[in-house]
Amino acid sequence: MKEKYFPQELEEKWQRRWAEEKTFEVTEDREREKFYCLEMLAYTSGRAHIGHVSNFSIGDALAWYKRMRGFNVLHPFGWDAFGQPAETAAIKDGTDPEKFTRDAIAYMKWQFQRMGLSYDWSREVATCDPEYYKWNQWFFIQMWRRGMLYRKLAPVNWCPKENISLSNEQASGGVCWRCDTPVIQKQLMQWFARITDYADQLLDDLDKLEGKWPDRVVSQQRNWIGRSLGAEVRFEVADTIDTITVFTTRIDTIFGANAIILAPEHPLLAKIVEGKPQREEVLAFAERLRKEQRNARAEELEKEGINTGGWAVNPFNRERLPIWIANFVLIDYGTGALMSVPAGDQRDFEFSRKYNLPFRQIKLTEDGREIPAEELEVPNEDWIVTVNSGRWSGLASKEANRLMTEYAEAEGFGRATTTYKLRDWGISRQRYWGTPIPMIHCDTCGIVPVPESELPVVLPKGVNLKVEGGSPLDHVPEFVNVTCPNCGGAARRDTDTMDTFVDSNWYYFRYCDPHNDEQPFDPDKIHYWLPVNQYIGGIEHAVLHLIYTRYWTKMMRDIGLVRFDEPVERLLSQGMVCKETFYCPNHEWLFPEQVTDGNRCSICESAVIIGRSEKMSKSRKNAVDPIEMINIHGADSIRLFVLFAGPPEQDKEWSDTGFNGAAKYLQRVWRIAYKWQSRVAGAEVAEPAEMSDYQRRMRRRTHQIVRSITENFEERLHLNTCISSLMELTNEIYLFDQAVDKNGEPTSADVFVAREAIEALIRMIAPFTPHIAEELWESYGHSESLARSRWPEYSDELARDEEIEVAVQVNGKLRSRLFVSPDVSREELERAALADEKVQAAAAGRDVAKVIVVPQKLVNVVVK
């Protein structure tokens, strides 16, 4: 064993040995309990960042722990390799997206391997491999056959900067999720997956995930699916045979309606204004609203509308209501039409004020008064007793809602219904670098799937990516022109590719059987490994990937491949790694070395704004390169630091000195292990019958700390406090060592106690810093990898304190302490506390009203 700790040297040694000995490769072992530990696959951006270090360190710690607890641990890794950035980079450099991606994978894999992560690399998957995306195509065909996919001409969200279509999720807020460019709309024939058929299941099954998934993810998904229960009500358009259906959650307020308002795109608009004098004006207005609505965010858009001149008839009271159009009515939510009730809804209230539409009060205040509508200052959304509503007056809102829906159903002009915010998932992309859609368009036979025996439809190479509009594959005749599998006539391939979120839907199923060329996976294998026991990834996937993959699992269940409903048991959304930024008004973000001591820009001398800590990124110039850090103190130190910086789910602040501290700690571990190595390794010592104080203390602390770290891994996974406990154990070993030195030569009892403590430390540090742990373990005479060793056991008996400190309070204020045996009775504690001098002084002769005793912790004497 070397006297000094040289991290890079021994890290290389162990990384090589793990690879050679296939230490982390696993197979289905039905005798052992499995544990599937999964980190989100890496996007092939080209470079590892600290976020990866943080994500993978958490997963790796858990994988190590479970392995040492005897589980058969599946811990695989792969690449999210299709997608726009590779294509953009290729266009820029005139290279090939495949080359860009393969290079990125090679480099990032080298980076990740230098972190020494315990992956079973034999299961590595890259989504751009034809052996992988073949099965995307296969799924596509199965879904199409079952009517789970359809095609429609749809306005797609289109990012004009990247020339790519986006799903609703990717275009949320009206901007591109990747580059923040405002999204425009384009009409294109698109493939859609009927995810809305699963809306109820996706929502209801969230209940099963509650407590095991972070609250914010569950609630974000609930909001995203956005189920509202309400009613559809059909209004006749006066003097015509047409009707307008509105969706409302508050049918009980219908007597307060003062208008029907349509989205500018509403299909009936043209007919309503036909032959009316204001026709031109209204249609022009609608056209303008359509354009503006698309380009502005909600809060920037002032409410605007126009009276179409048409009239609708309220089916409850036969009142005639003017038909308006307005920019706040959305064509793709509900029915694209609503009834305006100013007394009961903020938006209708504002709109009616602006355009002087009449108000009618339909609810009483909480104390039973009726405020005249014209005196309302704000709408009465929460008032619950209905008035001025015909035979429903006097009912509670809920009751009115139910009875009025029943009435509408009975009279045939309405029905109870459910509306969702969730839209069907548009999965076509007019791009090159993705899975080709395996469909053929034949003039005679229509849409025909590629025969399964011909899969995969391989993405052609050497394609010109710089095409204006449409997909690059449109311009590859040898790809496009095929014969129809059905009639043998001339036909065209579909030239769109799939959204990359299709790729990430099921990659972790593929890990269970990565080389299967008969089927996407062997059901026996996935039912051994899945569901994933612990999934770890970034919060940014709360509604994208994590809804799609839940949907895909249910789809696979419905086509008979899978027997469970939810793919992921526990989810952990890890925090970001942040660092402070420096911003110069003239030169934007600066590197720390560009800032002078007086906080001025070294280029222009302007005062630098020291920004709050932000997520590391290249553009903010606050990124830290993991490889540089590994070169300084080694992979173990960087892993230890990111885990120690805070609880896994919380954001962390990068600190160079903190990183240094992690390295210093490992030096300290090495030093004490080195000092005891020659005494302990190979020594045959029996458990001593008699021990002195310092020996008993060492054993007690060892068992206490093993217990606390074990419990933490099992329950809370607060890895930062596990590391504090390891540091405490280390400090304890140093104290013990000093006690031994004081006595001269170590006795056999000393060796026994030291070995127990140091070997527990080495084993428990393995999940955090596996390289140094393996090296120390080997030098302590163990020939097999720590991955095959067992997690240390603890004994409650040995962890028991001999004497505990009990706090004594008088009226809730700490006044004294008692040192007692842990099994002292309540009565004795009470007696000792009352007898205590300081307690008597604090009580100052007042009467003792009562005494509260919390065993092992505290006594509170209450005096009056």
Place this chain on the structure above:
RNA sequence: GGGGAUGUGGCGGAACUGGCAGACGCGAAGGUCUCAAAAACCUUUGGGAUAACCUCCCGUGUGGGUUCGAUUCCCACCAUCCCCACCA
């Protein structure tokens, strides 16, 4: 507007089910070793009162409440962050 979180020393954080606030680490100060520096080791380190020890007072964003006892539970407010958003 809706939803979710967070707020504790100079800093990162700890305190698990209401029971001694500040574990562990960083930083800082002083010391030992050294020609010197680094490393390592030792001591101190929430604020205040006191020359100092003992001791006492204050202290977990703010204001209330519940309780023998609140960082923890409840109500209101303030601040910050994240997600969604004219969703009828």
